[in-house]
Amino acid sequence: MPTYKNGNYLVTILEDGTKIRRTPDDDFIPDFSENCDMKITDKCSQKCPFCYEGCTEQGKHADLFKFDFVKHLHPYTELALNGNDMDHPQLKEFLELLKSQHVYANITVNQNQFMKNFDLIKSFQEDKLVYGIGVSLNHVSYEFIDKFKQIKNGVLHTIIGILTEDEVNQLKDNDLKILLLGYKELQRGVSFLENNKDSVEKNSKFVYDNLDKFTSWFKVVSFDNLAIKQLDVKRIVPENEWEEFYMGDDGGYTFYIDMVKGEFSKNSVAKDRYPIGDKSIDDMFNFIRTLNK
Numbered sequence: 001m002p003t004y005k006n007g008n009y010l011v012t013i014l015e016d017g018t019k020i021r022r023t024p025d026d027d028f029i030p031d032f033s034e035n036c037d038m039k040i041t042d043k044c045s046q047k048c049p050f051c052y053e054g055c056t057e058q059g060k061h062a063d064l065f066k067f068d069f070v071k072h073l074h075p076y077t078e079l080a081l082n083g084n085d086m087d088h089p090q091l092k093e094f095l096e097l098l099k100s101q102h103v104y105a106n107i108t109v110n111q112n113q114f115m116k117n118f119d120l121i122k123s124f125q126e127d128k129l130v131y132g133i134g135v136s137l138n139h140v141s142y143e144f145i146d147k148f149k150q151i152k153n154g155v156l157h158t159i160i161g162i163l164t165e166d167e168v169n170q171l172k173d174n175d176l177k178i179l180l181l182g183y184k185e186l187q188r189g190v191s192f193l194e195n196n197k198d199s200v201e202k203n204s205k206f207v208y209d210n211l212d213k214f215t216s217w218f219k220v221v222s223f224d225n226l227a228i229k230q231l232d233v234k235r236i237v238p239e240n241e242w243e244e245f246y247m248g249d250d251g252g253y254t255f256y257i258d259m260v261k262g263e264f265s266k267n268s269v270a271k272d273r274y275p276i277g278d279k280s281i282d283d284m285f286n287f288i289r290t291l292n293k
Helices: 068-072 091-100 111-116 118-126 142-148 165-171 188-195 197-209 211-217 225-231 239-245 281-292
Strands: 003-006 009-013 019-022 035-039 078-082 104-110 133-136 154-159 177-181 220-223 254-258 263-265
Touching: 068 281, 091 104, 104 111, 104 118, 111 118, 111 133, 111 142, 165 197, 177 225, 188 197, 197 211, 197 225, 220 225, 254 281, 263 281
Parallel strands: 035 078, 035 254, 078 104, 104 133, 133 154, 154 177, 177 220
Antiparallel strands: 003 009, 009 019, 254 263
């Protein structure tokens, strides 16, 4: 896996997806975005009751080749493709383009889609069209865990407030990587919280109270920035380790692109959205960075 220069620092990406930044200076100052969270579709049949994107079967797929910036992504950029990816008719063609540009594509799929498309997903990874595979957890089963452990660089995605104590007990001690995502009060997430407030609070409290144990229960535990805030992760991490492992605020090294609506923003929950138009990937990133200053 490569080492490349970005601004005043070097980035090394290891085979297991680990990223290491090195600089002789006090701060890391990027010239371009290291990675980008990209939604490619609003069309989804899974009907998750807490979906913060509000995806439906009547939603739209993005035209993945509509915007010119796609043809000029920096080599080794990590692109996290989100949405009901496996149903997108342009997915394989898009992945082939990214591979030709030495862009690392990671996909996130619903657990049902993962099981249904297991052989295809595995072939994508073997052909180096896809590197990391995130699987949004619906329910825990031994069949799922067995299949999940057969892929490289797989990460379980689960939401604080949705993940239950029973599910944690089934998942733990299986040498799994897990990503804890903050609960987003948007779209169907608003009504779900209103109707399930007690269970969401109970599940959230279990994760909060046992967070220090997760690193012994799972091979790797990671968080999005909203989860870091909701769980107050900093309380259980020594300051020197925090400085080493925290990958930066939203908009500092990455940002969000909605290919369906043709918009970009600091992250997927930001209310302020901006039209892509004919902007390059660097134009968008530098605009987002100015908002952080």
